[in-house]
Amino acid sequence: MDTPEKATQIATPLSKFEIFNSTSVLFGHLLHSAFWVLVVLRSMLVVVTEQKPKNFIESFYKGGNCLMFSLFTYCLLDSPVFNYINSLSPIKPVKSIPITQTYNSLNFSSLPSIFTSPHVIAHRETRFLRRNNFSDPSKAGSSSENGNKVCTDDGVAMDASQLYDNSTQLQENFDNGVSIEEDSVEPSSDSKFVIELPRALKYDCGSPGCNSTPCSVIEANCVSEQAGTSASVVPFVEKDSENGSFEDEVHLQGASQIEQKKEEVGCDWESLISDAQDLLIFNYHNESEAFKGLIQKSMDPGERFCTSLVTRFSQNDLSGEPKLQMVDSVGCSQQHEMMETSELKEINEIEDNLANDDLNNCLTGNPSENVNDEVGVCVQDACKRVPTLHRGMLRRCLDFERVARRKNLNDGSNCSSSIILQSNEEIASEDNQLMPLRPTSDSPRCILPGIGLHLNALTLASQDNKNFKLEIFSRQLSLPTSTASIHSPESGQEPVQESLTSAAAERDMVPVDDGVPLAEDASQTSAYLVGEERRMELAGESESACKRCNCKKSKCLKLYCECFAAGVYCIEPCSCQDCFNKPIHEDTVLATRKQIESRNPLAFAPKVIRNSDSVPEQGDESSKTPASARHKRGCNCKKSSCLKKYCECYQGGVGCSINCRCEGCKNTFGRKDGSAIIETDAEQEEEESETCEKSGVDPILQRTEISNNEEQNQGSAHPTTPLQFSRPLVQLPFSSKFKPPRSLLSIGSSTAFYTGLNYGKPSILRSQPKFEKRLQTAPDEEMPEILQGNSSPGSGVKTVSPNSKRVSPPNNVLGSSPSRRSGRKLILQSIPSFPSLTPQH
DNA sequence: GAGTTTGAAACT
DNA sequence: CAGTTTCAAACTC
Numbered sequence: 041m042d043t044p045e046k047a048t049q050i051a052t053p054l055s056k057f058e059i060f061n062s063t064s065v066l067f068g069h070l071l072h073s074a075f076w077v078l079v080v081l082r083s084m085l086v087v088v089t090e091q092k093p094k095n096f097i098e099s100f101y102k103g104g105n106c107l108m109f110s111l112f113t114y115c116l117l118d119s120p121v122f123n124y125i126n127s128l129s130p131i132k133p134v135k136s137i138p139i140t141q142t143y144n145s146l147n148f149s150s151l152p153s154i155f156t157s158p159h160v161i162a163h164r165e166t167r168f169l170r171r172n173n174f175s176d177p178s179k180a181g182s183s184s185e186n187g188n189k190v191c192t193d194d195g196v197a198m199d200a201s202q203l204y205d206n207s208t209q210l211q212e213n214f215d216n217g218v219s220i221e222e223d224s225v226e227p228s229s230d231s232k233f234v235i236e237l238p239r240a241l242k243y244d245c246g247s248p249g250c251n252s253t254p255c256s257v258i259e260a261n262c263v264s265e266q267a268g269t270s271a272s273v274v275p276f277v278e279k280d281s282e283n284g285s286f287e288d289e290v291h292l293q294g295a296s297q298i299e300q301k302k303e304e305v306g307c308d309w310e311s312l313i314s315d316a317q318d319l320l321i322f323n324y325h326n327e328s329e330a331f332k333g334l335i336q337k338s339m340d341p342g343e344r345f346c347t348s349l350v351t352r353f354s355q356n357d358l359s360g361e362p363k364l365q366m367v368d369s370v371g372c373s374q375q376h377e378m379m380e381t382s383e384l385k386e387i388n389e390i391e392d393n394l395a396n397d398d399l400n401n402c403l404t405g406n407p408s409e410n411v412n413d414e415v416g417v418c419v420q421d422a423c424k425r426v427p428t429l430h431r432g433m434l435r436r437c438l439d440f441e442r443v444a445r446r447k448n449l450n451d452g453s454n455c456s457s458s459i460i461l462q463s464n465e466e467i468a469s470e471d472n473q474l475m476p477l478r479p480t481s482d483s484p485r486c487i488l489p490g491i492g493l494h495l496n497a498l499t500l501a502s503q504d505n506k507n508f509k510l511e512i513f514s515r516q517l518s519l520p521t522s523t524a525s526i527h528s529p530e531s532g533q534e535p536v537q538e539s540l541t542s543a544a545a546e547r548d549m550v551p552v553d554d555g556v557p558l559a560e561d562a563s564q565t566s567a568y569l570v571g572e573e574r575r576m577e578l579a580g581e582s583e584s585a586c587k588r589c590n591c592k593k594s595k596c597l598k599l600y601c602e603c604f605a606a607g608v609y610c611i612e613p614c615s616c617q618d619c620f621n622k623p624i625h626e627d628t629v630l631a632t633r634k635q636i637e638s639r640n641p642l643a644f645a646p647k648v649i650r651n652s653d654s655v656p657e658q659g660d661e662s663s664k665t666p667a668s669a670r671h672k673r674g675c676n677c678k679k680s681s682c683l684k685k686y687c688e689c690y691q692g693g694v695g696c697s698i699n700c701r702c703e704g705c706k707n708t709f710g711r712k713d714g715s716a717i718i719e720t721d722a723e724q725e726e727e728e729s730e731t732c733e734k735s736g737v738d739p740i741l742q743r744t745e746i747s748n749n750e751e752q753n754q755g756s757a758h759p760t761t762p763l764q765f766s767r768p769l770v771q772l773p774f775s776s777k778f779k780p781p782r783s784l785l786s787i788g789s790s791t792a793f794y795t796g797l798n799y800g801k802p803s804i805l806r807s808q809p810k811f812e813k814r815l816q817t818a819p820d821e822e823m824p825e826i827l828q829g830n831s832s833p834g835s836g837v838k839t840v841s842p843n844s845k846r847v848s849p850p851n852n853v854l855g856s857s858p859s860r861r862s863g864r865k866l867i868l869q870s871i872p873s874f875p876s877l878t879p880q881h
Numbered sequence: 882g883a884g885t886t887t888g889a890a891a892c893t
Numbered sequence: 894c895a896g897t898t899t900c901a902a903a904c905t906c
Contacts, residue, residue: 590901599890600900639891676888685903686887 588613589621596621597632599643604629607644647672648692674699682707 589610594600596610596619603610603621609629610621620628636643649670671689674697680686682696682705689696695710696702705712 592901594890594900598900600902602902643890673889678888680887680903684887686889688889691903 589616590614591616591619593617595619597629599636604633605644642672645672647688648694670694670697671699675702676700677702677705681705682711 589596589601589603591598591601591614594604596604596614596616599605601610601616601621603614603616609623610616610619620632622629633644649672671692671694675682675687675689677687677700680690682690682700682702685691687696687702687707689700689702690707690709693709696705696707696712697710698712700712702712
């Protein structure tokens with residue numbers, strides 16, 4: 041180009057050389073186009089013919105036409121002449137990579153494999169749409185994409201030279217601050233279609249989330265890393281398609297690991313797939329997908345995440361219960377096969393987003409840098425991990441109720457619950473894996489909750505309105521934080537917990553918000569799951585929450601067994617003997633449970649009731665203290681003076697009440713006779729300190745309790761079930777006996793509780809101040825009524841909160857915010873159970 | 882970890 | 894409903 045001749049020619053507007061050059065380029069493009077058109081046609085045919093090369097295609101393929109063409113193309117493209125032309129043309133070797141890959145794929149890869157994974161297709165498709173619209177943002181992703189591409193090519197010996205060239209070129213591009221994308225894209229103007237494919241391929245590597253500014257920055261700095269991350273996405277997909285469970289991989293393996301794996305597995309194959317899939321997109325009409333794409337296009341990167349989620353879910357709603365299936369598919373291979381393309385797509389998408397976002401967070405080291413993205417990630421993350429959560433939840437949280445439901449559902453197409461249960465056993469091993477994670481970090485926890493929730497959300501969504509779904513997801517946003525924490529140690533634990541808690545609480549709310557009775561199997565199941573998820577979270581938050589019995593004679597089928605009482609199956613940590621409280625014996629467990637409930641409907645109800653009513657007895661301070669809550673039946677301590685955990689009141693972090701028959705009560709949380717509190721300053725201080733911790737929460741709790749109280753009357757046996765929803769009592773409370781540390785109890789329980797007024801205790805005037813306080817803090821419409829009720833002795837309104845004991849950890853305080861008020865009622869209903877650990881087998 | 886204490890749960 | 898027994902957690906050493 042620098043030759044004298046060239047220089048002379050420059051004067052002329054269009055020299056022969058240029059013409060030739062352009063012509064050559066055009067020719068090359070035409071060849072490319074032709075080739076790709078062929079490929080597309082083939083792909084289409086394949087799709088049409090049920091993804092199998094048949095008849096024409098097969099003959100064509102076998103006949104060598106394709107091969108011939110490929111060879112021809114390859115020769116042309118690889119020939120010195122073409123190379124020369126290429127060197128002159130704006131189209132850099134980068135572009136040739138896809139071609140090469142294609143060539144390889146055509147010759148050596150099996151067609152079927154290409155189309156086997158709808159996930160991938162969907163995956164790519166989405167990207168495809170996005171990229172087209174966001175040329176700019178794509179730059180950011182492009183770098184990674186290119187990087188990924190290079191990686192992909194690594195596996196191909198043939199392309200070694202080209203790869204080298206490409207790499208060099210890439211490097212140059214980066215050095216110059218110019219993304220490779222530009223090079224490849226620019227030419228696209230000539231033959232858009234041709235370029236499109238390569239680009240699509242790139243997209244595979246790129247994450248949708250990369251559109252965000254942060255991502256671009258990151259990519260610029262860390263191309264290689266990004267590439268790796270992006271690569272990680274693919275493995276998930278593959279895994280999914282192969283095993284039906286990719287979640288574990290994701291969690292267990294770091295992004296880097298996955299990356300490596302991907303590379304090892306077969307870059308070539310992947311690239312091929314990506315190409316083919318992109319092509320397939322044309323044939324694969326997925327309404328939702330298209331819709332999604334449109335939305336994404338129209339939206340800003342930041343907003344896109346949320347919107348996409350919403351859209352996604354809303355779509356799911358419309359489509360029925362695809363999501364649910366999707367989730368289930370994890371545990372149920374059968375369904376996996378049945379999964380629809382749209383579902384798979386969604387999953388893939390989510391995964392991609394998650395992976396990318398996570399990566400971004402990691403790279404930046406500042407997860408919170410891009411709030412929008414983060415949020416999106418979180419949500420997506422939650423979605424992504426749904427399966428995993430399920431497993432986690434399944435572990436131990438299987439509520440007996442669920443089991444019962446499961447039976448009912450067994451036949452049904454709606455296998456959500458059943459699947460979960462089944463998966464329980466199947467996934468036991470997996471769960472175990474997860475377990476270890478808990479202690480180490482929040483990550484596991486985070487994951488679990490999110491997933492479970494997600495599933496629930498999905499289930500619900502399919503059945504109910506979109507709003508509901510939206511809420512769920514929006515609530516799940518909190519989870520993301522936790523997720524982020526996983527990647528970035530920086531995030532404090534508190535935030536995570538908080539997020540979790542809030543998420544849990546909110547989740548609980550979900551069912552309620554819907555306002556849809558959960559009586560029906562499906563709905564119930566979903567609601568149930570939600571509760572379980574929540575439990576899981578709680579469990580994760582505080583190990584103490586985990587039930588670990590040591591039963592020797594009760595076979596864990598009596599309330600002696602904490603696990604059983606809590607409505608969870610025994611797990612490995614348990615030291616029980618002859619344990620029947622396992623999924624294997626679900627029949628027995630259910631029967632026993634029913635029997636016990638028949639005797640005492642409140643048997644599985646939370647023992648501690650968070651109730652404002654209790655206050656009267658104790659006096660002003662009580663209002664501040666956990667004393668506001670009361671033990672359902674009261675203790676009967678004789679020797680412990682209610683100062684040890686032998687005392688259920690003390691254990692529950694609540695003061696003794698009139699209901700207690702204790703002797704020599706010295707309960708620091710509140711004595712049977714309110715006077716006691718006043719007597720000891722030390723005690724007061726102690727209580728106050730505790731109160732302070734909870735002070736923020738109390739109002740809310742009270743409110744919630746109040747609201748609940750209205751519905752529940754302990755006088756009736758049913759109060760236990762929060763069940764406005766018409767849920768059968770049995771299902772309700774799974775509760776209970778969660779015995780968290782005091783602090784936890786006092787605070788956490790609030791969300792889950794089902795509160796009621798204490799048994800007809802005479803209300804004391806002293807309580808008045810408390811009431812006032814309540815009113816101020818929690819101006820609920822219901823409050824006044826309740827208060828009145830409280831004031832009237834013998835009102836008989838009691839609280840039965842299934843999970844009263846299972847309160848969320850102290851950290852929850854933060855998590856619980858006034859904003860949730862509306863949801864609280866709902867939460868109570870859905871919360872029935874407790875978090876459990878891994879299911880044991 | 883073994884033994885004791887304790888009080889709820891279960892039984893009569 | 895009260896009394897007794899059984900049971901497993903809580904506690905102590």
